[in-house]
Amino acid sequence: MDGMAPFERWFDICELSDIPVRGSRRLEKDGMKIAIFRTSDDRVYAVENSCAHKGGPLSEGIVHDCAVTCPLHNWVYDLSTGKAQGGDEGQIRTFPAEVRDGGRVHLRLAMAS
Amino acid sequence: MTKKLVVVGNGMAPGKVLETLFETAPGQFDVTIFNAEPRVNYNRIMLSPVLSGESKYEDIIIHDEAWYEANNVTLHAGEKVVSIDRENKTVRSDGGVIEGYDNLLIATGSTPFIIPVPGHDLPGVLAYRDLDDVNKMLNAAAKGGRAVVIGGGLLGLEAAAGLKLRGMDVTVIHLMPTLMERQLDPAAGYLLEKELSSRGIDIRTGANTKEIYGDGKVEGVRLEDGTEIDASIVVMAVGIRPSAQLAKDAGLDVNRGILVDCQMRTSDPDIYSVGECVEFEGNCYGLVAPLYEQARICARALTNDAEAAFAHAETSTKLKVTGVDLFSAGDFADGEGRDEIVFRDPAQGIYKRLVLQDNRLIGAVLYGETADGAWFFDKIKKGEEIDADERATLIFGQNFAGGSPLDPMAAVAALPDEAEICGCNGISKGQILNAIDKNELTDLQGVRQCTKASSSCGTCTGLVESLLALKLGDAFDASAKKTVCDCTEFGNDEVRRLIIAKELKSIPAVMQELGWKTSCGCAKCRPALNFYLLASWPGEYVDDNQSRFINERVHANIQKDGTYSVVPRAWGGVTTAAELRAVADVVDKYDIPMVKYTGGQRIDMLGVKKEDLPGVWADLNAAGMVSGHAYGKSLRTVKTCVGSEWCRVGTQDSTGLGIKLEKLMWGSWTPHKVKLAVSGCPRNCAEATCKDIGVVCVDSGYQIHIAGAAGMEVRATDHLTTVTTEEEAIEMCAAVLQAYREQGFYLERIYKWTARIGGAEKVHELIVDDVENRKALFERFKYAQQFSQDDPWAERASGKVDAHEFKTLELVE
Numbered sequence: 021m022d023g024m025a026p027f028e029r030w031f032d033i034c035e036l037s038d039i040p041v042r043g044s045r046r047l048e049k050d051g052m053k054i055a056i057f058r059t060s061d062d063r064v065y066a067v068e069n070s071c072a073h074k075g076g077p078l079s080e081g082i083v084h085d086c087a088v089t090c091p092l093h094n095w096v097y098d099l100s101t102g103k104a105q106g107g108d109e110g111q112i113r114t115f116p117a118e119v120r121d122g123g124r125v126h127l128r129l130a131m132a133s
Numbered sequence: 134m135t136k137k138l139v140v141v142g143n144g145m146a147p148g149k150v151l152e153t154l155f156e157t158a159p160g161q162f163d164v165t166i167f168n169a170e171p172r173v174n175y176n177r178i179m180l181s182p183v184l185s186g187e188s189k190y191e192d193i194i195i196h197d198e199a200w201y202e203a204n205n206v207t208l209h210a211g212e213k214v215v216s217i218d219r220e221n222k223t224v225r226s227d228g229g230v231i232e233g234y235d236n237l238l239i240a241t242g243s244t245p246f247i248i249p250v251p252g253h254d255l256p257g258v259l260a261y262r263d264l265d266d267v268n269k270m271l272n273a274a275a276k277g278g279r280a281v282v283i284g285g286g287l288l289g290l291e292a293a294a295g296l297k298l299r300g301m302d303v304t305v306i307h308l309m310p311t312l313m314e315r316q317l318d319p320a321a322g323y324l325l326e327k328e329l330s331s332r333g334i335d336i337r338t339g340a341n342t343k344e345i346y347g348d349g350k351v352e353g354v355r356l357e358d359g360t361e362i363d364a365s366i367v368v369m370a371v372g373i374r375p376s377a378q379l380a381k382d383a384g385l386d387v388n389r390g391i392l393v394d395c396q397m398r399t400s401d402p403d404i405y406s407v408g409e410c411v412e413f414e415g416n417c418y419g420l421v422a423p424l425y426e427q428a429r430i431c432a433r434a435l436t437n438d439a440e441a442a443f444a445h446a447e448t449s450t451k452l453k454v455t456g457v458d459l460f461s462a463g464d465f466a467d468g469e470g471r472d473e474i475v476f477r478d479p480a481q482g483i484y485k486r487l488v489l490q491d492n493r494l495i496g497a498v499l500y501g502e503t504a505d506g507a508w509f510f511d512k513i514k515k516g517e518e519i520d521a522d523e524r525a526t527l528i529f530g531q532n533f534a535g536g537s538p539l540d541p542m543a544a545v546a547a548l549p550d551e552a553e554i555c556g557c558n559g560i561s562k563g564q565i566l567n568a569i570d571k572n573e574l575t576d577l578q579g580v581r582q583c584t585k586a587s588s589s590c591g592t593c594t595g596l597v598e599s600l601l602a603l604k605l606g607d608a609f610d611a612s613a614k615k616t617v618c619d620c621t622e623f624g625n626d627e628v629r630r631l632i633i634a635k636e637l638k639s640i641p642a643v644m645q646e647l648g649w650k651t652s653c654g655c656a657k658c659r660p661a662l663n664f665y666l667l668a669s670w671p672g673e674y675v676d677d678n679q680s681r682f683i684n685e686r687v688h689a690n691i692q693k694d695g696t697y698s699v700v701p702r703a704w705g706g707v708t709t710a711a712e713l714r715a716v717a718d719v720v721d722k723y724d725i726p727m728v729k730y731t732g733g734q735r736i737d738m739l740g741v742k743k744e745d746l747p748g749v750w751a752d753l754n755a756a757g758m759v760s761g762h763a764y765g766k767s768l769r770t771v772k773t774c775v776g777s778e779w780c781r782v783g784t785q786d787s788t789g790l791g792i793k794l795e796k797l798m799w800g801s802w803t804p805h806k807v808k809l810a811v812s813g814c815p816r817n818c819a820e821a822t823c824k825d826i827g828v829v830c831v832d833s834g835y836q837i838h839i840a841g842a843a844g845m846e847v848r849a850t851d852h853l854t855t856v857t858t859e860e861e862a863i864e865m866c867a868a869v870l871q872a873y874r875e876q877g878f879y880l881e882r883i884y885k886w887t888a889r890i891g892g893a894e895k896v897h898e899l900i901v902d903d904v905e906n907r908k909a910l911f912e913r914f915k916y917a918q919q920f921s922q923d924d925p926w927a928e929r930a931s932g933k934v935d936a937h938e939f940k941t942l943e944l945v946e
């Protein structure tokens with residue numbers, strides 16, 4: 021319906037309120053570490069929780085606008101594209117995430133094998 | 134042939150269906166309406182003006198009795214439909230009225246959500262949905278007393294403003310940190326809170342209701358943090374739920390609301406539904422604009438217009454509180470490829486933010502000046518492309534648009550000499566140009582000193598800089614000034630000064646009043662503002678955890694592999710067998726890969742998994758150990774040597790003094806980290822002369838040293854003074870620390886602060902010579918410390934604070 025690859029599906033993750041505003045939560049799925057962020061205007065974004073620089077856990081960074089600053093050496097990522105900003109070059113994986121009507125956060129991931 | 138249409142619910146949405154139907158297909162339907170409310174159709178939106186006294190019920194009636202008569206509509210007022218018999222195509226009301234239908238229209242609206250806290254069923258707990266609720270509120274208001282409104286959204290605030298105008302004391306309790314967070318960004322939420330507070334409405338954000346108490350009726354509300362607020366009524370306005378039970382009982386497909394297709398048809402093709410009870414493609418609506426659209430579509434579908442199709446559309450919001458101008462529409466979140474245009478006029482209390490994507494306007498928040506709301510909303514809906522020229526002046530709205538886009542320099546050049554540039558100080562363009570000539574000024578600082586322009590609220594800074602550039606050409610370099618970060622024109626000194634002068638007490642307040650260029654700052658300015666506010670308003674400012682660097686947020690040092698290190702306090706570098714045993718046990722229990730003595734005389738446990746932190750802390754707490762703040766811009770270690778207690782040449786009890794200093798100062802947040810040391814004699818085994826503050830004991834007393842460093846720069850301390858008693862030594866050290874807390878720029882160590890303000894001589898003047906100032910600084914330090922000496926580890930180990938940080942989420946399969 022929404023162009024979803026056949027081996028992916030939406031997972032119900034948590035209440036929006038389980039993620040602090042301008043904060044994040046962590047999640048692991050089949051060995052993949054994922055960070056889910058909530059912006060000041062209640063958007064949610066999910067990315068691979070590993071900085072392209074040296075693997076820093078982005079979930080621990082400061083969230084500002086639609087971006088997060090890596091806690092280890094301050095690379096800044098646009099959460100929606102997963103692209104490093106400014107002078108740094110790097111790309112991390114992003115996963116579709118959204119808040120559904122009832123305030124539940126949903127995340128699109130590969131199906132459990 | 135006329136068909137029989139039965140309508141359940143007589144609200145705004147079905148009212149619009151019928152109006153459209155009678156206009157486009159007169160005589161086609163024979164209509165019967167059931168309404169649980171014992172009255173005709175009225176404009177629910179206008180209940181707030183009725184509550185506040187600005188309107189009367191008669192003014193807000195949409196269809197009077199004559200309308201029903203003229204259109205041959207049977208209205209069963211006060212009859213609530215309790216069942217639908219789809220097989221026989223009839224409905225039945227609680228009063229026993231049965232009607233048959235060809236088509237049924239369900240428009241049951243929604244039901245206010247009542248949070249099920251203890252006491253929610255006490256008399257005096259009201260919802261805000263219909264005229265009966267308004268009448269109950271008016272009765273209560275006539276008796277006076279306090280109304281507590283739970284919920285700081287649109288409805289809650291309209292109720293609060295109305296009750297206030299009716300003479301009640303009003304408190305609003307809101308769970309989130311800013312008001313109307315669904316419609317407004319934090320900056321606009323802040324302005325709204327400020328406005329309502331200035332009208333005497335007591336607003337408590339970030340507050341959670343625990344229970345409503347009272348003997349037989351409401352007497353008050355108790356919050357999660359134990360605060361009690363007396364109340365004669367409680368109005369709950371925390372949200373609505375689609376009223377879909379009737380449809381569900383009839384076997385129709387219902388999710389959150391009654392499911393309909395784009396023709397407003399339910400899963401039974403003879404039954405339609407419109408209004409707040411409906412769910413369409415995952416959306417439920419709570420504002421009339423989309424509901425009216427549903428109604429028009431439904432009327433067309435009823436007359437077999439196959440083209441009619443409802444589509445989801447953006448909505449816009451306005452708050453109907455007289456004197457509060459607020460507008461929001463579309464999608465104003467940050468996101469991919471989006472950028473924003475922010476305009477703030479702190480003096481007028483105006484904030485405007487436009488969000489663009491792919492050169493199209495997609496969202497707008499306006500506060501204080503909303504005349505262009507409709508114009509922006511129209512642009513959002515149309516989704517026309519906005520070119521660079523239009524973009525330059527877009528934020529100034531409709532009147533500006535179409536005019537030639539302004540080059541700021543040209544605009545300033547075109548101003549007459551008498552044009553006022555600085556509204557706060559009444560300084561004109563001519564005065565500034567004269568001052569630049571006469572005093573050979575070359576920078577903003579100079580203009581501020583000579584004319585006072587741009588030295589108050591600072592919003593004219595850009596204009597003043599343009600004037601400098603106009604006068605000096607290339608000789609003027611606006612970037613010479615060091616600002617906190619790119620989000621602001623202000624430097625750290627100005628920000629610190631204005632926070633106090635303007636009594637700014639929250640991050641959104643600072644950003645609004647000082648005209649921040651971004652809506653929520655960046656990783657540079659947010660931690661700085663959080664510290665400045667904390668240091669300026671001890672006990673008042675509520676720390677914003679999300680504006681802290683990870684180490685300070687979780688009270689441990691992040692390591693390169695994402696694990697953490699844990700360093701408990703070892704007061705003055707002293708430990709005990711029991712503490713060592715506890716550390717050993719913790720290391721075993723949590724399989725901690727490395728234990729190390731730090732360069733600061735204490736133990737570091739490295740490689741602790743984040744989820745183990747609360748457990749590690751709980752065990753260390755049990756052995757009497759607390760956080761060592763090895764992670765913070767705060768007091769770190771106070772190193773000591775063994776001193777006169779043991780050492781054969783020691784002159785004073787350096788260990789004892791070190792412990793006293795650490796016990797006094799721990800927990801204090803500072804611009805950068807602060808390290809102390811106390812040596813028992815000039816041999817200086819504790820290396821006191823390369824610390825931020827060092828004490829070297831001598832026979833005659835205590836030498837106080839300041840401004841040392843042994844990091845990226847190595848700098849021996851300056852000798853500040855020598856005092857004779859331990860008490861004086863403590864007072865002196867604490868006064869230095871407090872002066873640094875009040876004046877230091879974020880991330881400026883003590884030695885840099887000292888150099889900036891004029892060296893150790895200046896500190897001597899402030900603290901040694903000026904006894905009164907020293908004593909006042911010491912008092913302020915002690916006052917602030919009352920609020921910072923709760924062990925952050927204990928709070929988190931208890932599971933009550935920030936539990937979300939330490940737990941990973943699970944997938945719900």
Ligand code: SRM
Binds near residue numbers: 691737
């Ligand atoms: C653990 C420790 C090294 C050790 O194993 O001994 C250490 C470890 C770190 N130091 Fe240090 N410093 C440690 C003593 C020192 C000392 C010696 C002292 O305190 O006597 C110095 C020189 C004295 C000084 O501060 O002037 C020192 C100067 C620095 C600096 C340079 C500061 C500067 O202004 O130039 C940094 C970088 C910074 O803070 O920006 C730093 C930063 C760090 C950080 C926090 C790196 C970082 O930014 O993440 C390291 C954290 C490791 C961890 O997770 O625990 N560390 N660091 C020492 C902890 C002391 C304690 O008990 O709290």
Ligand SMILES: Cc1cc2nc3c(=O)[nH]c(=O)nc-3n(C[C@H](O)[C@H](O)[C@H](O)COP(=O)(O)OP(=O)(O)OC[C@H]3O[C@@H](n4cnc5c(N)ncnc54)[C@H](O)[C@@H]3O)c2cc1C
Binds near residue numbers: 212420
């Ligand atoms: C105080 C207040 C202020 C508002 N301000 C605004 C605003 O500024 N802008 C805006 O766009 N919207 C505003 N709204 C929302 C707007 O009023 C609603 O979206 C709109 O009225 C919904 O229309 P409706 O027809 O779906 O439901 P309603 O107007 O709620 O009508 C439903 C009716 O159905 C009746 N009913 C329910 N079940 C049955 C049954 N089984 N049998 C018979 N009758 C039944 C109910 O008694 C009710 O009268 C406001 C709402 C309130 C309460």
Ligand code: SF4
């Ligand atoms: S000197 Fe300090 S900051 Fe550098 S590696 Fe060692 S511990 Fe880390």
Ligand code: FES
Binds near residue numbers: 073093
């Ligand atoms: S690991 Fe993220 S910036 Fe280095």
